[in-house]
Amino acid sequence: DQQVKQNSPSLSVQEGRISILNCDYTNSMFDYFLWYKKYPAEGPTFLISISSIKDKNEDGRFTVFLNKSAKHLSLHIVPSQPGDSAVYFCAASLKAAGNKLTFGGGTRVLVKP
């Protein structure tokens, strides 16, 4: 069973506009959430995270929102840039259980110039 799901496999957005990536999870015990970014032929790189005690975390152009009641998180990229074209993975963990990440299937983002 997929505990973390990214239902949109791909997203296309114009440069300068907002990219919104969505992620749903089923395990209500998860208390730490992350987004990773992956370019072709490279490993995933950490982008931003949020603890379950917060509902928003911002880092430059990237903002993650967490809705615990809906078991949903989203990543907003504003403004989107061509260099943001990549695959984005959301991941979740239970901090007390150690650094064991459960990943979603990924969303491929294409930012058009």
Place this chain on the structure above:
Amino acid sequence: DAGVIQSPRHEVTEMGQEVTLRCKPISGHNSLFWYRQTMMRGLELLIYFNNNVPIDDSGMPEDRFSAKMPNASFSTLKIQPSEPRDSAVYFCASSRSLAGWDTQYFGPGTRLTVL
């Protein structure tokens, strides 16, 4: 500083052969993770170590898969015998500790093709 190093970057082998993937974690990192990425199952955790000791191998698919970490700077993932369904990209990642907030840093991956 060097990141996580994996070798080889690409491996093509025939069914039934033994395959060994190698990983050097970031110096000073005490935790090491092996992941597999496939189209069907996405990115899944196979096994992870802390201070060279395997902590959780529940993600290892079959007994054909084994992993070792003989010292703090080296780990291997072995598949024996390999099968076509093992074709995937295998990633190694490391982090300072198993604390839930410690960032995992991934290597570039090994693309394995089993014919």
